[in-house]
């Protein structure tokens with residue numbers, strides 16, 4: 001059965017697409033090259049041979065096909081690499097395709113693990129998960145979603161490794177293939193939270209969970225992202241859950257860190273259109289500044305933002321103004337975002353032409369350049385088109 005799945009994956013995805021989701025590849029002659037992720041690479045040493053579908057690092061000697069690449073990147077076994085790829089690119093296993101063509105791959109109960117240390121941690125995680133008692137959110141509409149995401153309250157007495165999570169509201173952290181990587185514990189004490197008590201604690205990670213490489217709810221959002229063609233990115237667990245409960249199933253959350261290149265890499269197999277729902281506070285503004293840098297750095301990445309009213313996050317906004325309120329914010333803000341994108345494009349185009357004009361010495365050289373500058377009429381019609389069209393709603 002894995003043989004069939006392997007063939008199906010090889011028919012559907014190319015090595016360059018798989019590698020390109022993890023790192024930026026550029027063309028050099030007939031090969032594609034990039035910074036090797038398996039050693040501390042300063043000059044692109046990793047070469048991807050498109051014809052042979054093989055990669056090779058000329059510095060550290062790493063090499064192989066797309067399966068070995070994923071196995072090394074995800075630190076997983078071959079069957080697990082098959083499962084990751086099938087899930088990521090929406091490829092069904094033979095049995096699954098016959099039984100239920102619409103459904104995504106299920107998560108097998110038993111995952112072969114190559115690293116024994118990981119399996120011990122996973123067993124401990126599973127034991128801790130079973131200790132949680134169900135949590136009932138204040139709003140009924142959230143109940144099903146919180147259950148589906150296994151959110152619960154930890155008892156006060158917990159195993160030593162999880163002692164910081166005792167008595168907290170716990171969000172289990174599963175990666176895109178469903179593997180339980182860790183937990184986030186939110187403070188739910190009575191009265192005001194003491195200054196020395198953090199709002200969130202995380203369980204020990206041991207490499208299974210790295211904040212800058214983790215997107216909450218990615219597994220649950222995968223189908224939604226694929227069918228909508230874009231992803232909503234929120235800042236917190238509760239925001240993602242509120243969005244899922246409201247029907248925005250294409251939502252993930254970054255967990256208390258700024259959005260990174262690695263996050264973008266996790267999303268790349270699903271979509272390159274990102275819509276950020278960031279809080280309207282200084283931290284949110286900071287993230288946007290970083291995002292612009294990221295946006296400029298990655299090709300074919302379309303980033304928009306829907307800024308929420310001051311003091312609101314997606315969770316509170318949905319609670320206060322409901323689905324209609326959220327839709328209105330998204331509709332209004334994505335239009336603005338598209339205008340900003342257009343302005344940025346226009347500015348960089350114009351700058352380029354002005355730069356060339358500066359170097360042009362004769363009228364003959366200058367005339368064609370001047371003609372390429374977008375006319376006012378053209379700009380006006382483009383702007384009215386953007387204002388009329390709503391791609392995200």
Ligand SMILES: [Zn+2]
Pocket residue numbers: 036037038039041045057058059060061062
């Ligand atoms: Zn290398």
